[in-house]
Amino acid sequence: MKRRVLIGSAAAAALARGAKAQEAFPARPVTMVVAFPPGGQADVVARPVAAALERIWRVAVPIVNRGGAAGAIGNAYAARATPDGYTLLMALSSMALLPEAARVNGREPTYAPEMLTPIALFSADPTVLVVPASSPIRTLEQFIADVKARPGQVSYSSAGNYSALHVPMAQLSQAAGLDMLHVPFQGGGPALTALLGGQVQCLASGPGPIAPHIRSGALRPLATWGRTRLAGFEDVPTLIEKGFPDCEFYIWVGLFAPTGTPAPVIARIRDASRQAAQDAEFRRAMAASGNTLDHRDGEAFLRFYNEDAARLVRVVRALGKIE
Known part of the structure; x- marks a missing residue:
């Protein structure tokens, strides 16, 4: 009987310690x-x-x-x-x-x-299609025409195969019948760096990382993958309104x-x-x-x-x- 009481007391103490630890969350980094x-x-x-x-x-x-x-x-x-x-x-x-x-x-x-x-x-946020500001491409129509004129030569960077930067570009390529060169990196940061460094010609990115470079004049937005125009990018058309109803990606x-x-x-x-x-x-x-x-x-x-x-x-x- 004494042993059972001791075991019961130990279990109760353990439960109490667990409850206290739970209440204290977070007690460390x-x-x-x-x-x-x-x-x-x-x-x-x-x-x-x-x-x-x-x-x-x-x-x-x-x-x-x-x-x-x-x-x-x-x-x-x-x-x-x-x-x-x-x-x-x-x-x-x-x-x-x-x-x-x-x-x-x-x-x-x-x-x-x-x-x-x-x-x-x-x-x-929907992804945004951007090109360097130094590019002669100023509209989505010009972009599509350029890619079709140079099949397999226009490259885009991404955060890796099937990443959130790859899938929307693949979606657009399928919808518009484009043949583009995919250059995967290990993250959105390196993919953006590749675009800014001239290693690739375009990128689909969330608005956060590219917004400072658009404001600085380094990048030019051409279209977004949203159902409606993106706040802060009101002058940038959506792919849906440009005739690609299946191009929606967030x-x-x-x-x-x-x-x-x-x-x-x-x-x-x-x-x-x-x-x-x-x-x-x-x-x-x-x-x-x-x-x-x-x-x-x-x-x-x-x-x-x-x-x-x-x-x-x-x-x-x-x-x-x-x-």
């Missing part, structure tokens, strides 16, 4: 993984979110960039992390399509989307935790994310970077995520295997 090198869309959003969370939680929220394989390496790392809330992933929309891309190419996916739990969406950036993270911890992270979205400094940073704030959480984010994931999987299957 929370790592935010970005599955791309610095400078891309996910990184541009992650940094002000992390800074806002640091102000809210009063603990460090370091960014860890784990680029490679169009984001699959970092996504898999976060998906397999201990589900305790201390490793989070700031993911791009490509997170949902990469496992399907692996299957299309006869490979075993390194993670499954179900291994990551959606917490909060922070932005969802780069969204959202926060995820490894599936299995305790519900109370998820709730705390979601609540802090909601506060971060209202943080004045965060909002200023988002506006300065050219990203449109689109905060959704709970069921609203889950519904958006599921609908977009289904659309992206269809695009990957249409692309098929890439040699």
